[in-house]
Amino acid sequence: MYLNTIALSPERIQRFQEIASTSIGPLIEGAIKYTIPLAIIAFSIGLIIAIFTALARISSNKLLRAIARVYVSIIRGTPLLVQLFIIFYGLPTIGITIDPFPSAIIGFSLNVGAYASEIIRAAILSIPKGQWEAAYSIGMNYSQALRKIVLPQAARVSVPPLSNSFIGLVKDTSLAATILVAETFRRAQEIASMNYEFLFVYIMAALVYWVICFILSIIQGRIEIRLDRVVGKSGGLS
Amino acid sequence: MISIQGLKKSFGSQEVLKNVDLEIEQGKVVVIIGPSGSGKSTLLRCLNVLETPNGGVLSIDGQKLDFNSSVSKKAIGAFRRLTGMVFQSYNLFPHLTTTGNVTEGLTTVKGLSHKEAVKKAELLLDKVGLADHKDKHPFQLSGGQQQRVAIARALAMDPKVMLFDEPTSALDPELVGEVLRVMKDLAHEGMTMAVVTHEMRFAKEVADEVIFIDDGVIVERGAPAELFNHPKQERTKKFLSLLQV
């Protein structure tokens, strides 16, 4: 056991303090410039994909349903890491070269889109049939009933699972390190490869993610309380 | 006002409405009674085209919909606007306030401005006795209040005919009266109404005609006093004896 000799000598602690103060800046910069924007942009695009995919999956058009099902099946049935590699390292071999950050945006959007579409589909299907009928009975057509009556209620149902997806996405963005996006985890890898303090540096990176997710979970709680107040626990009758 | 000719509706192999013919004159109130599963709701839902009939011709206020040939979505939409529907389970929009429930159709379907819609909603909510509850959400209202909002919501679209499908069946007994009172007022104002209900007192007091449906056919029809006191058909007698009216 070398533990005692190399573990926590006063010099080592001193060194940790130096590393902490010099590397926290780059780590936070990675989070602010890449991790958070990546998560927000990919989630926004993913949500739009998800809504259309969910609508396609419940539509009466067979072709649309089939396309949506295949898309969801492929994304959910393959590893995110492999999807990112196909986009960033695979596509250039057929002449399509995309920069790291846009590649990551594409990969994460498609990924979130598929998973969130399942959440939104379930939320739409959870709205009682009576709501559609009431909307039709006052003369609305399908798209009006969907936009004005069903989606607003489905949105409230899907907030908790979608917030979980978003928090999951924030953590998944660390995979973008593998396609050269200079986000939090890639910065950590670079720092650690210079000073060899892998444990310490990776724990610091972990803390950065944890702080972001902790803040997000507080926001999530607030939103849910608000929504409960607006819709009421009783939700829809029928 | 309403004319139904040869209306047919099946679910799968089950024939729920078998060649129903019915006329309802302008301003008349028709109460529809019959055993569970006899097709009462289906009949109203066909008039509101929430169910697509398999055959027959519907006509309301001169507008015709012929289900013996194919019918466009647009025609169905236009036809549906002639009727207002009140459901047993209210089906209010839980994410909207009382006012929002009434204005939604006015702004989205009729294209009224928000201001005009709110003005109209206020008049209607006042009429159904809910002026003091206009900013509440449905879950903050009693069943009777919710059903009255639902009536206001339907009335807002200026339907030619109001359809009520067991509007008081989901209500606690002490709340039934307030809903029936609103319906009575409507009848007295000359609204044409088709009401499925088990409230025999309402039928006796308000209905111009009572229709007894069994197994997808109209078995008997007549003025309430006549049909309740001197039913001609055996099936009607049996049904009424079970109701003990």
Ligand SMILES: Nc1ncnc2c1ncn2[C@@H]1O[C@H](COP(=O)(O)OP(=O)(O)OP(=O)(O)O)[C@@H](O)[C@H]1O
């Ligand atoms: N969407 C549907 N799919 C399949 N069968 C249906 C559907 N709607 C109604 N039915 C069937 O049609 C028949 C008539 O139903 P309907 O709801 O019109 O009866 P009802 O007279 O209103 O009965 P109740 O008094 O119980 O409300 C029933 O046997 C019912 O099971």
Ligand SMILES: [Mg+2]
């Ligand atoms: Mg019924």
